[in-house]
Amino acid sequence: MSTSTIHAPREGISEAMAAVLVQREHPARIGAVGASLAHAWRGMRKMRHYAIATLMEVSFMPIITLVTITYLFGGAFSGSTGEYLQYVLPGIMVQAVVIVTVWTGTMLNVDITKGIYDRFRAMPFWQPSTVVGNLLSDLPRYFVAVSITIPVGLLMGFRPDGGALGMFLAVLVLVVFASSVSWIFAALGVVAGRPETISSSSMMVLFPLIYTSNIFAQPETMPGWLEAIVKVNPISVATTAARGLTHGNATGGQIAALLLLCAVITGIFAPLTMHLYRSKGAR
């Protein structure tokens, strides 16, 4: 019978069990970094089980946006699709990765309602590491979202003046930008009652921000009041830095502005998220 081969007989269970239970090792408490990395490992393993689906989800939007925007509006905006592609591609990278950070909040919200979090909360490790690990394990997702447009763009005729190094640096700063923005949605993910709340409310904020940025058009072509809004929009700050690095003409000020923005967002929302997570745990 199959059951008798799967389940050891009574005596066997007790003996084997006793053998593994006498090992009281009392390992030292895991550090904050170790615990965060362990949670990141968990996220990576989960992603591995759904690798193809994840890749499709992350790359579909940016590719479709890049192709349609370039061929639909390129001629009208810049006179030629080829020229517009050079302008718009770094902006599409920003748009793609910002949208993926919302998913981080949504998935965190679903994740922390699961049974395993009851166990996490009763274990002796630095509690915010569960959230930190979740965000860490999303870094590959951000990397894919940012860089998927590059090969597609190259096929379409994208020729960055900054070369491979410029491209690499642009990807790097955008992953940094995305991870700081992800703290905003992580905070929402911790407090929201339902995942739908996060996706709907964040889209209400994100779409206006994306459209009132310099992703699609140069602010100089807009009315003065809009130009002023576009120039202070954080999405524009990220786009300007990425565009400059891509084309090899970024100024130190543009990069510094982006990094300062990232530091401010993280400085506010990372402690806030951890506080919210802790107080939620204490009930």
Next chain:
Amino acid sequence: MKAFGEVQAVDGIDLAVNRGMVYGILGPNGAGKTTTIHILSTLLRPDSGHASVLGHDVVREADAVRAKVSLTGQFASVDEDLTGQENLTLLARLMGYTWKRARSRATELLGPFGLDEAAGRQVKTYSGGMRRRLDIAVSLIASPELMILDEPTTGLDPHSRNEVWEIIRAVVEGGSTVLLTTQYLEEADQLAGRIAVIDRGKVIAEGTPGDLKASVGPGTLRVRVHSASDRPAAKLVLTRVLDVPIRLHSDPALLSAPIFDPAIAAHALGELASEGVLVTDFTVGQSSLDEVFLALTGHSASENTDVREGEKVA
């Protein structure tokens, strides 16, 4: 015997559990079982009063408690998207084992829990019994000194339930202490050395299973009479013969009484027949949780759960 922990929960529950035993908390839904063990495992803070486990205060020394105590909740707290092996490895690592040792510890535990064949499958493909075994295996990674189980067999089929009972017995043989909650008198009886019966946040009885049974009688005689109008006569006869309080169920033809000797039940049935009371059905069986509650509190356990009493009497 040395008491290792005295507990005073928010609702005035006072328990002392000795090392190396299975202690059962028996009560219906909503009695406060889960609240009590959540306080003991540091998931909830008591609003007033204090609790200490293994000599550590659950509020001020929460981390020390967490290092020695494991909680297995009512619902499997494992990650459905990871495999059994990955769950054990992750939680071992979070308990402070090195990655290498975490992996070997996971492998050690899979065998005795009958999970080595399913080790590489995602938990969402597991049966209820397999999930529960994995859940318990995870709780035992660090060989906790105190293992707390919240209704470990609720919702399991009889085969899986027996497996869980075997595991709990083996855990105690391994030198750990087990505190479990249950709604089933039989489960408490099978496993626990001592039982606290709690109701509406208060301990209403405490002792060995033998003590509790002695207080309510070893069994119950249930009698169904031909029509509701026969019940007062039946009650008179039973009161005279058995000399115990007779319970009248919401089913108008049903009555029951605790009995201390099966022979006296036969005598009572004989008396009913000779008095001309028409009995259509009777059973003699172990006292149910309902009857323990009735005997201890004067009200039915199922009143708390909105289940009609007396429904399951044959």
